[in-house]
Amino acid sequence: MKNGNAKSAKDTVFYIITYAIMVLLMFICLYPFYYVFIYSISDSSAAQKGLTLLPKGLTVANYIKVLNLDGIVNSFFISLARTVLGTMITVLACSFFAYLVTKELYGRKIIYRFVIITMYFNSGLIPYYLTMRSYHLTNTFWVYVVPSAISAYYVVLLKTFIESLPMSLEESAKLDGAGYVTVFARIVFPLSKPILATITVFAAVAQWNNWFDNYIYVQSDTLKTLQLMLYDYLNQASQISQMSTSSLQHGAAAANVTAQSVRMTITMVATLPILCVYPFMQKYFVKGIMLGAVKG
Amino acid sequence: MIQVGRFKFKKERVTLTLLAVPFIVFIFAFCYVPLFGWILAFINYKPGLKIWDCDFAGLYYFKLIFKEWRKMSSVLKNTLGMSFLGLICTPLPAIFAIFLSELPSVRFKKLVQTFTTIPNFVSWVIIYALSYALFSSEGVVNQVLMNAGVLEKASNIIGNSNATWYFQTALSVWKSLGWNAIIYFAAIAGIDSELYDAASVDGAGRFQRILHITVPGISSTFFVLLLLQVSNLLSLGVDQYLAFYNSMVADKILVLDLHVYRLGLVTQDYSYATAVGIFKSLVSIILLFSVNSLSKKLRGESLV
Incomplete structure (x- = not known):
C-alpha cells in the first residue's frame, strides 16, 4: 500500500512538471503571434508605451491605415x-x-x-x-x-x-x-x-x-507579394514614417499610426490566412509527413 | 501495333510515352539545363555577354576560393558553427515527443501538438517580424525584463553579433520543434504496448520504461534524421539568414548559401559565385555518400 502511494505521488510530481513544461512550450509558440495580434488592434501610441497581455485602446485604425498603403x-x-x-x-x-x-x-x-x-x-x-x-x-x-x-x-x-x-x-x-x-x-x-x-x-x-x-x-512593384512587402517594410523604417506624413497630409483618420504598428499589422495580414486555415489542414500535414517517412 | 523496321511498338504504350514527353522536357528544362550554367565557373563571365564571347578562366575561380581563404573560412565557420549547434539540438523533438506521449490526456496532447506545429508554417520573413516585435530595443521582452529589474538598459539580440549563432539556432528550434516531433509521435505510437505492460509487471518505473522501451523504439528514426542532417551540414538555406541579415551581425550570419547569393546577385560576380556554389555541391555530395555508407555499415540500410 505504502509503496503504491509513493508511486502515485511520484507520478503526480511527474505529471505536474511535464504539464507545466508543455504549457510553457505552447505559450512560447503562440505568444509571439498573440503579441503581434494585440499590437495590431491596439491604439498606436498606447501600444508604444508597452503591451504584454492585453490590447490597449482597441482600434481598427491600424488596419485601415495598412489597407490604404500603396500596393x-x-x-x-x-x-x-x-x-x-x-x-x-x-x-x-x-x-x-x-x-x-x-x-x-x-x-x-x-x-x-x-x-x-x-x-x-x-x-x-x-x-x-x-x-x-x-x-x-x-x-x-x-x-x-x-x-x-x-x-x-x-x-x-x-x-x-x-x-x-x-x-x-x-x-x-x-x-x-x-x-x-x-x-x-x-x-x-x-x-x-x-x-x-x-x-x-x-x-x-x-x-x-x-x-x-x-x-x-521580380523587381516590378505590381507583382510584389505580401511577404516581400512585409520584408521591405521591416527594412525601411524611414519609408514608413514618410508615408505617415503623406497620409497626414491626406487628412486620414489614422494619422498617428506608428511605423511599428504598421509593421505589426502587415505581419498579421500575412500570417492570418495561415492561422485561419491551419486547424482544418493539420491532419493532412501529419499524414504527409508520415507518407514521407514510409518512403524514407 | 506500329512497326518501324525490326521494332514493334504497341500503340497504347506509344500514346502513354508521348503524354509523358512534355513533363520530361519540363524537368529537363528546369532541373538539368541549369547545370550547364556550371560552365560559368570556368570562364570570365560578364553580365550581358554571351557565354562564347567570354574568356576561358580555367580553374582560376576555384583557386580564388583558397586565395581568399580568410573570407571563406569565416563563412564556413559560421555555416558549420550553426550546423553543429543544430545537430546538438536534434534530440530535442524526440525528447519532447517522449514526454508528451507519457501524458494521459489525449485532448491535451492534441492541443500541444497543434500549437507547437504552427511556427513551422510561417515564413522566415514573418519570424523576423515576430522577433523584431519581441526582441528589439522597444520590444516586449526588453520592456518586461527592464520592469522586472533584470536588465538595466535595453539590449537588442537581433543586432548582437555574439549571440547570432545561438539566436538563429534557437529560432530554428522554435520553428521546427513541433513539426519534427510528429514523426517521433508516430514511432512511439507504433511501439507494442504489451512491452510497457510487461515492463511494469516486472517492476520497471516510468523512466526505466522510457529508457529501455521508448528510446530504443525511436532510435532508428533518430539516426536516419541525424545522418540526413549531417549530409546537409553546408546547406542551411538562404531565407532565414537573409531575413535576419544586417550590418551589425554580418560577420556572424554570413553562411555559405547567403554568401553565394551575395557574391552573385549583389556584387554580380557570377563566375566566382558559381565556383563557390559548385564547391559547396561537391562537398555536400561527398558528405551524402559518406553518411550513406556509414548508414549501410551501422544499420545495414542505405538512406537514399
Whole structure:
C-alpha cells in the first residue's frame, strides 16, 4: 500500500512538471503571434508605451491605415493568385505525371530515375537564376508558379499512392473505351483525394510563404507579394514614417499610426490566412509527413 | 501495333510515352539545363555577354576560393558553427515527443501538438517580424525584463553579433520543434504496448520504461534524421539568414548559401559565385555518400 502511494505521488510530481513544461512550450509558440495580434488592434501610441497581455485602446485604425498603403491590397491578391494558381498547377502536373509513370510507358525506369535524381542535386543559385532569365521568366508572374510545377518528392508520394489503388475500376473503364486522360480525370484523380489533399496543403503553404523568388527574380512593384512587402517594410523604417506624413497630409483618420504598428499589422495580414486555415489542414500535414517517412 | 523496321511498338504504350514527353522536357528544362550554367565557373563571365564571347578562366575561380581563404573560412565557420549547434539540438523533438506521449490526456496532447506545429508554417520573413516585435530595443521582452529589474538598459539580440549563432539556432528550434516531433509521435505510437505492460509487471518505473522501451523504439528514426542532417551540414538555406541579415551581425550570419547569393546577385560576380556554389555541391555530395555508407555499415540500410 505504502509503496503504491509513493508511486502515485511520484507520478503526480511527474505529471505536474511535464504539464507545466508543455504549457510553457505552447505559450512560447503562440505568444509571439498573440503579441503581434494585440499590437495590431491596439491604439498606436498606447501600444508604444508597452503591451504584454492585453490590447490597449482597441482600434481598427491600424488596419485601415495598412489597407490604404500603396500596393498592399495588390500584393495580397498577387500572393493569393500565386497560391491558388501555383498549387493547382503543381497538383495537376505532379498527379498526372505520377499516374503516367505507374503505366507501361517506354523507358519507365529511366524516366523515373531521371526524376528521382533531381532530389539529390541542384545547380545552385546563380546558374538557376541565369536560366530563369534566359527563359524570360524574370519579372513575370509565371516565375512564381511555373518552375515549381513538378516536384520529385510529390511525384514519389503520388506514384506510391496510385500504385496502391485497385486496378479493376480502371480496367473496366478502359474496356468502355475511355482514354488515359479520361481514366485519370474520372477515376484515378478522385480516388487519390487523401494524398492530393496533403500535397495541396504543402504546395499552398509553400506558395504563400515564398518570398525569395520574388526577391531575386521580380523587381516590378505590381507583382510584389505580401511577404516581400512585409520584408521591405521591416527594412525601411524611414519609408514608413514618410508615408505617415503623406497620409497626414491626406487628412486620414489614422494619422498617428506608428511605423511599428504598421509593421505589426502587415505581419498579421500575412500570417492570418495561415492561422485561419491551419486547424482544418493539420491532419493532412501529419499524414504527409508520415507518407514521407514510409518512403524514407 | 506500329512497326518501324525490326521494332514493334504497341500503340497504347506509344500514346502513354508521348503524354509523358512534355513533363520530361519540363524537368529537363528546369532541373538539368541549369547545370550547364556550371560552365560559368570556368570562364570570365560578364553580365550581358554571351557565354562564347567570354574568356576561358580555367580553374582560376576555384583557386580564388583558397586565395581568399580568410573570407571563406569565416563563412564556413559560421555555416558549420550553426550546423553543429543544430545537430546538438536534434534530440530535442524526440525528447519532447517522449514526454508528451507519457501524458494521459489525449485532448491535451492534441492541443500541444497543434500549437507547437504552427511556427513551422510561417515564413522566415514573418519570424523576423515576430522577433523584431519581441526582441528589439522597444520590444516586449526588453520592456518586461527592464520592469522586472533584470536588465538595466535595453539590449537588442537581433543586432548582437555574439549571440547570432545561438539566436538563429534557437529560432530554428522554435520553428521546427513541433513539426519534427510528429514523426517521433508516430514511432512511439507504433511501439507494442504489451512491452510497457510487461515492463511494469516486472517492476520497471516510468523512466526505466522510457529508457529501455521508448528510446530504443525511436532510435532508428533518430539516426536516419541525424545522418540526413549531417549530409546537409553546408546547406542551411538562404531565407532565414537573409531575413535576419544586417550590418551589425554580418560577420556572424554570413553562411555559405547567403554568401553565394551575395557574391552573385549583389556584387554580380557570377563566375566566382558559381565556383563557390559548385564547391559547396561537391562537398555536400561527398558528405551524402559518406553518411550513406556509414548508414549501410551501422544499420545495414542505405538512406537514399
